[in-house]
Amino acid sequence: MINRQSLIAKYFPPIGLRFLIIILLILGIFFRFAYLDRKVYWHDEAYTSLRISGYTKTEFVQQVFNGRVFAVGDIQKYQQPNSEKGLINTINSLAVEDAQHPPLYYVMLRLWMQFFGNSVATTRSLSAIISLIAFPCIYWLCLELFQSPITAWISVAFLTVSPFNVLYAQEARELSLWMVTTLLGSAVLLRAIRLGSKHLWGIYAVTVALGLYTFLFSALVAIAHAIYVFAIESFRFTKTVKAYLIATSVGFLAFVPWILTVINSLSEIHRTTTSAQARQSVSALVSGWISNISYLFADFWRYEPFFPDLNLPVLRWGRFLIPLLLILVIYSFLFLYRQAGTRVWLFVFILSGVPALALILPDLIIGGKVSLRARYVIPSYVGVQLAVAYLLAGQIISSKLIARKFWQLVMVVVISSGVVSCAVSSQAETWWNKSSHANPQIARIINKANKPLLISSNYSLNIGDIMSLINLLDTQVQMQLVIEPSMPNIPDSFSEVFFYNPSKELRYELENKYKLVEVFQYSRLWRLEQKSS
Incomplete structure (x- = not known):
């Protein structure tokens, strides 16, 4: 296990793979900005x-x-x-009627629209630009977590052509910004733990505040980080734990004004989120969770409702990828657990598990469908993409020729599925992530x-x-x-x-x-x- 982990950490992607990923990066940027006003x-x-x-x-x-x-x-x-x-009215509109949406993204977007105009393409372009920041952030996170350049490169490749990430990069909502704050906060946390710098812990406090002012569920990311820090420190009150608690407390203190706003608006929040409280059967929930995970890598088979005159059976057959993608994800977590060090797999498991379970358990126990809304589980999907990237990074450099060729084929299929999905959905007027079809x-x-x-x-x-x-x-x-x-x-x-x-x-x-x-x-x-x- 140590030899495998050491090999993955030291291996730098060959020129051919780097060139391919650069091409994918260009494609990902194109898909984020092409036809911004079409949907x-x-x-x-x-x-x-x-x-x-x-x-x-x-x-x-x-x-x-x-x-x-x-x-x-x-x-x-x-x-x-x-x-x-004015700008104060924008903040007030959220505070009075929509406090579950903190104001950071909306303030940024209002200033953006005042400067560049208010067309649909211009409005969405801010989210698309913000989504580009996720590329260096996930690269940095992989270097901090895995100390593996090849895993970092593959993670960027997945992120660039992930149909899920591309769809939300083209939406005038705060989800791209939430992805960035999640990745950035996680990378800063790992570096602060490793170096113990007060400066880094100060930056982490800022990322906590930025995350909370972006999306309320950033609190789940902070909880996941807390569990990780306490776990790696064996639940002892060490210098690292103390630094983490201080930094997180500062971040939450900065968010207190909006916390008070949320408390004062609880009845309004409950009223406006009633549609997410309808009880679902367990089978419907499980089916939805599996579908949402598959959308991280492919969704081209969803074309039929949006292209009723298009008859391409080869695209419809793509739905058979869903169980295969699920198997890939499950095996990725098993591989991570067996091959990576405790600090590595524990971080990915906790980042994936805490936000997901926080939404899944209430849906199962009380009833609801919040966990079916894929946009609410973005931090968990970050963990999924990290696990799959680590698996492929380890397997495509296997010393066994047959294993190496097989996993190279798997990576080509997964990435190609993402490219095809982005190409198909880019031509549609609407897609599965939108209503008002x-x-x-x-x-x-x-x-x-x-x-x-x-x-x-x-x-x-x-x-x-x-x-x-x-x-x-x-x-x-x-x-x-x-x-x-x-x-x-x-x-x-x-x-x-x-x-x-x-x-x-x-x-x-x-x-x-x-x-x-x-x-x-x-x-x-x-x-x-x-x-x-």
Whole structure:
């Protein structure tokens, strides 16, 4: 075991492999910035823009869902920085209605949009740029953890063309920043433990604060780090433990103002996260966890709902990779446990296990589906990618020719699957990580209509989906929004009238006066026509 670990640590990737990884790096950068505005600017991203505008959801509903007819262009101020609301209003909007999202990313994005503009591509480009910082961070983390250049290179290769990471690098949410703070904080922690420098522990305190101000679940990363530090110090109060506790305490103290905000908003947080509390069967949970893990490496078989006219059986067969990828991940952790030192495998196991179990156990015991939302388990997926990279780094330099060729083939298949997945999803208008799937098609129908009026209400998730639609509709399209159960007073001056997702009760009321024609199946869009007398 010592010989194998020593070999992996000393082995530097040959020129050919380095050249391949540089090509993959270029591809990964391309996939992150290509077609940034192609995919639907979905429900959650629309709420990002609402926060950036400085308006609250309550203000938006009060000022817009009042039954008046207006042009789409008249309400775009609720989706971009404007002169009426400043940076403080952006922070206040989060504090009042969305405290589960700390303000760091939103402050950065507002400043970015004020300087560079507010198009969809510009808005998403900040996340794409931040995602590039993850490359040197994971390289550094691998050097600190494995002391292995080849493992670091392979980790970068996986990260660059991971369909999961590329998808979230193109989204106007804080997830790219969370990935960076997780990787950076982990690398700094390991270096601080190794060198014992007060300067490094100070930097670690900063990464703790930055992580918490990026995403609340960064607290789970800090807990994982704490367990690791105590474990490697044999649960004794050593100088390292003392330094860790001081640094972490400073990081959490810096976060106290937002902690108080979260405490004051617990009822609002509970209300806005109700959809994640629906109980799921154990089989549904397990199936979802396995699928999410596979998306780290490939997801091209998910193309059918988004390319209904594309008939490529070879892509559909890709779903048979799911059990193989699961086997690869499980074997990677076993290999890591058997071949790496205790400090190495313990770090990866704890980083993967703590955030995952913190979400999985409540879903199993109390009920819910938070653990099915892959974006919430990003630190765990970092651990998965590190384990797989270590396995392949160790096996592709095996002294046995057959084993070496087999694992080289495995690496080629995994990386190629990631490239194909990124290439396929880059051409889609939407993908599995987004809702609001039908909005692009709905917008095309409305934009092509002759003098259209779009009506909707505050029913269900309509508010976020309407904000998503705003980014797709022509600015001259007219809208009329109401608060249910109010009935809209529909003017007679429009050639075509559409209703977006009315509740059953409102639809029943409308059917007393109009004929409702479903525009296309499952679209939630209806055309209102006068009943023949």
